[in-house]
Amino acid sequence: MTARIFWKDAARLNDEIVSTYLTVARAACLAFAPIALTEDDAVPEHYRLAQVMHARNVYNAVNGDTQPVDPETGYGQIVSTPLDWHVRQLLRPVTAWGGIA
Incomplete structure (x- = not known):
């Protein structure tokens, strides 16, 4: 798997x-x-997909929008959690009761 397939911004970054x-x-x-x-x-x-998704999240957190946040709308910044729920779900899937087997 190559990260650049799932992480569009990686195409413009050096290796x-x-x-x-x-x-x-x-x-x-x-x-x-x-x-x-x-x-x-x-x-x-x-695991590989979770790694790429988390790398993208960290990149977005570091290189996010530096414009001031509009106090009325809250727009203007990117908020990233250490491991967002998508990444956690890929690493430790939660099985629903009576879910699809």
Whole structure:
């Protein structure tokens, strides 16, 4: 999987910057993931997608809109959580009671 397929802004960044964001995201995702992987384990695709999504979120948080926030609308900034619920769901899926098997 290449990060640039799922992270549009990565296409305009050099490889070293993309690699840095992916490394940071990998550490956070592996710390949250329920199953520790060894070096020989195949990395599940949902871990890889979570890593790219988190790298994109960190990038957006660092490079967000620097315009002042309009106090009436709240627009003008990007708010990012350390691991948003999309990323957490990919790493530790929540099974609904009576959900689809």
